[in-house]
Amino acid sequence: MPFDTSPVTGAEFWGEAMAGLAAYPQRYPDQPEAAAIPAAFQQAVTATGDETLTAGLRAAVPVYFADFWGRRDEFAPLQAAVRFWAEPAGAQDPTPFDVxxxxxxxxxxxxxxxxxxxxxxxxxxxxxxxxxxxxxxxxxxxxxxxxxxxxxxxxxxxxxxxxxxx
Structure with a gap:
């Protein structure tokens, strides 16, 4: 059962994802916090330490939901519980795949x-x-x-x- 995944990564995949990320604030012009989501996500994907990675992804959580702002009270506990640990340098394989x-x-x-x-x-x-x-x-x-x-x-x-x- 594939769930919210892709059979391929690489430049086209990430380009489309980053375009969706960049467009996110325009979807929620009445939510000033939405403007910070793209930068938070970028902070997370470039993080080298646990705290920076966790803070970036915790702040970026809204982009992963269809209507985070309308259901904020419901999703706040999940957002507060986000914890991530950075891999040691070179531990993650960034090689694109295509299956x-x-x-x-x-x-x-x-x-x-x-x-x-x-x-x-x-x-x-x-x-x-x-x-x-x-x-x-x-x-x-x-x-x-x-x-x-x-x-x-x-x-x-x-x-x-x-x-x-x-």
Whole structure:
């Protein structure tokens, strides 16, 4: 069950994600805090220490939701609980990958789930997964970003249960 992921990374993937990140403040012009989200995300992805990484990602949490600001009280505990640890230099492999030509090797029942407002692993990438995995089902959670299991838990659980019943 692929959930908010991509079969490929690299320049095009990251370019699209960064365009979605840059556009985020315009989606919420009445939320002054939204303007700081792109810089917070950049702080996180360039962080070399645990505290800087955690602070950046904690501040960037809203971009991962379809409507963080409308449900802020609900999501605040999750945001406050965000903790990350930086990998030692060189520990992460930044090499792009592309497994689209191997998706046909997946022969088990598969549902591809994606949030309609996921800025980083959006519908485009889910469609590529769906097209490459024979007989898969694509489910777009219309009121979700990257965390569909949090934003639309009933629909997410229903889709997963249907998959398990197959």
């Amino acid at each position: 689209r030509d191997r998706l046909d090797e997946i022969v088990v029942p598969t549902v591809v789930i994606v949030g309609a407002h996921d800025f980083i692993c959006g519908v485009r990438w889910a469609e590529q997964l769906h097209e490459g995995i024979k007989d898969s089902r694509l489910v777009v959670l219309e009121q979700s970003g990257h965390f569909g299991h949090v934003e639309e838990p009933a629909e997410f659980n229903r889709v997963v249960a249907e998959l398990l019943d197959r």
